[in-house]
Amino acid sequence: MTDPVTLRWVKSSYSNNGGSCVEWAPEYAAATGEVLVRDSKVPDGPNLTLTADAWAGLVAVAKSHS
Incomplete structure (x- = not known):
């Protein structure tokens, strides 16, 4: 498992x-x-x-429902 402390996490600009x-x-x-x-x-x-393809699909679905 990846150590979450060492990762830089980014939120969407829509997250505010x-x-x-x-x-x-x-x-x-x-x-x-x-x-x-x-x-x-x-x-x-x-x-x-x-996967990168799954991430792109998730982003596409999120954009289509916003």
Whole structure:
């Protein structure tokens, strides 16, 4: 498992609405090709590991529902 303390997590620019937010670790994705995703309200909770294609799909679905 990746140490969450050493990762830099990034929220969407839309996340200042006070709602549910997803964060991701872009440097980890660039280095490994895997996209780590977590719930911003539970920073010590579990991470999802997505492929780049799965991440792109998740982002596309989120954009289509905003």
